[in-house]
Amino acid sequence: MRKLTCLLLVLVMALAVVGCAPKTPTDPTPPPPVETTLVVGTAEISGNFLAGFGNNAYDVMVRNLVFGYETYSTSPAGEIVLNPTVVKAVETETDPDGNKTYTFTIHEDLKWNDGTPVTAKDFVFYTLWYAHPAWVEAGATSTVGEGLIGYQDYKKGDTDVFAGVKLLGDYQYALTIDASRLPYFFETTYVSAMPQPMAVWAPGATIESGTAGAKIVGTDLVKAASDVAAGFRFAPTVTAGPYKFVEFTNNAATTTINPHFKGNFEGKKPQITHVIVRSVNQTTDVDQVIAGELDLVTGVIEGAKIERAKSDANTDVNFYARNGFGGVFLHCDFGPTANADVRHAMAYLMDRDEIIANVLEGYGSVTNGYYGLAQWMYEDNKEAIDAFPHFSRNITKANELLDKTEWKFESNGTTPFDASKANAAGTYLRHNAAGEVLTIKHFGTDNNPVTDNVEIQFKANMPLAGVNFTIDIGDFDALLAHYYYAYDLPAGERKYHSFNLATNFSVAFDPYYSFHSDWLGTWMNANQVNDPVIDDITVRLRELEPTQVAEYSAIWLEFQERFYELLPIIPLYSNQYYDVFNKNVKGVNTTPFANWSAIICDISK
């Protein structure tokens, strides 16, 4: 017995000793007193710190800290601007075929965080690497290089030479946009690049460049891509951002200032010595700021938490409108929602203000189209946009709209539907001539207050217009399958007409990819909009020279007007995001286009 007890105790103690060992030895030297540390609390970080492996917003924050020297940056105001810290000169030239070449000359004093120089090779390498099929084989996704000459052939692996890329010298390279992709209002997005360390990712490799284009030689790219995907992705050691990656352990990414960083697009350098991004419980994140455990949490939307932060003497907040919105997303090719009048009627069968009050606790606003309140186009066209009729609960209006559709009969398919007989119990419903009931099947995600509120609103109001409303609630994965990939579902499995979702806009607002009929039957045009007018507008909107700002703004308004008419999405709300931070943290002037990590060089403590 004693032996057994001893054995058990020894086992327990041995495990305790093994379990308590620190994972990685860190620098034992204590930081000098002038050093500062910023601790930022986020939701779960997945640890993929290289673009191409998922789009976790918190991974992106770490990427923003450690990667840098992009040729084009996004300013806090949401403009795509040339980065003069990196680019010494840029020249453009259009050949007789209409192909447009951007020749970049970069500064000679750029360095990686290990002190080695950043050269044009690293910029060319970026495009050649990300567009190479070996990168896809390694499990990464990327659209880098899209728009350049020879992209398709290179991406498919038909050739190892990328025709649209040329290395012209140690500090000069050129990228050529295919004429078929021009004009394009956001054409600089085709030629934007961020250097990656060729010597680290593909040791022994070099760039071979000639008149036919450029290619990577001297290495097995499949193996190199696999190695990067298995290693550098989780520990991006050699980078050129304001901070150096130190480690990612226990859901906390630690970075330290990069002494070789020349500056961001405004020439600013970071001021805080260490930045730590750690996953925290979202229920208590603001309380942790108040308690001094964290310096900053970002994107808070819950009213109660915002109020707590506002009322604390040592805590400050900064808020901005979300560059996006949440709404009821509709399939325009399936069932009753294929009819625009039905979609409009649905918009009149809910009280959006009540949803905002319930879900956002007042911290948000309603929009009437496919735009965000922070977009400059909205500011430009505010008067016209704000004059759009505001959707609010109006049963009479909904009935009028539905009377224009095929769903205007009683159950016998001949007697006209009498709106006055409709009741909350839903015993008197609309039918078409074939005797089919007007039914809207909705899918919402679980544990989502928006789903709850949409259900309450539609269940209460739809029967009053003779509409039978049903809802299924599931996880986000199931929603993806039914919303984005409905075109791929076997016949008979498709059953939902509407979904509650939210979307954010990128700075390069190009609705062509979301609503043009070129993308019918793909996940991109998920609403399956098939409208020649929208097709025309979205093409005209993109096929502008970057200088045609006024034209872009005018066509944008046309798009909004047509969007309003078609209503593939019923806009519900646009959040107000709050960043909560200790008062000793200065410069947290975040915007809808630049979170704290994008403006890290402005933040001090």
Added chain:
Amino acid sequence: MLRYIIKRLLSLIPVIIIISMLLFALLKLMPGDPVRLMLGPGLRAEEYRAAEIVMRAKLGLDRSYPEQYFLWIRNTAQGELGWSTLYNRPVIEAIREPMKNTIMLNVVVIILQLSITLPIGIMSAVKRGSRFDSFWQVFSLITYSMPSFFVALSLIYIVAFRFRLLPPGGMPLSTIGTGAAYYVSLMRYMALPAITLIIISLAGTIRYVRNAMIDALSQDYIRTARSKGLREKVVIYSHAFRNALIPISTIVVFSIFSLFSGSAITETVFSWNGIGRVLVRALNNRDFMLVSAMNLFFATLGITAQLVADITYGLVDPRIKLE
């Protein structure tokens, strides 16, 4: 004994095979497509198709179900637990650190739990009906009926936010350094999750030990020992406790095996990067390989624990013959 162990081990093989088949079938029945979840919307349509094909092949999802099953079993047997779609890396890498954290936390919890519950359980049995016993009976009832998240959030509110004595969650930061500072920080971060787990596990163990001791103390040999004039300490610890150890050893064995299984709720509330938290995330994100690997591991662990418990009976009680 050796024959018994071999027989039991052999009998485990079909059990594990059946469990693995059931697990595989359940995971395949779950709605959702891991490849689409992994890729997410973002690529251009034609590139999406290409990436989808590559990814499916990489994960082996382009094969038939039987092929997928056998591939999974073969790889698992070789220590390759597959690819985590959630963490975008091999499962073994995704769980290495959380597993270590879970073991670390559980070791502390088990040591403290046994150090507290064994003496209290024994004392409660010895002083049956006393104030001491009544207190722990009531305490056990209260803590037994409290959900762990309630205990956790209450501790966070009182200890971390109200009195600011301990951090409300997370893990020690690497900037703290190593040595004493690291361990102090580790203990601070571990304190609240450990206290929560101890509180919620106290009730069951105290009552278990108490009942085992009451049962042992009511035996004839205890009366005989007392009538022989042995000291009460000797009666309790040498006679009663040794006999009560048989049921208690089950708890100890299972506790040791539970070192590897995390506490999903407690780890999540305290952002303790443990295996329970990882498993919850994996389930929510349809990470089939991670969930199946972990479930198979836990199932195997459970069966092994049962076997070890049986063997322990034989060791603890010479009257039990294992054949």
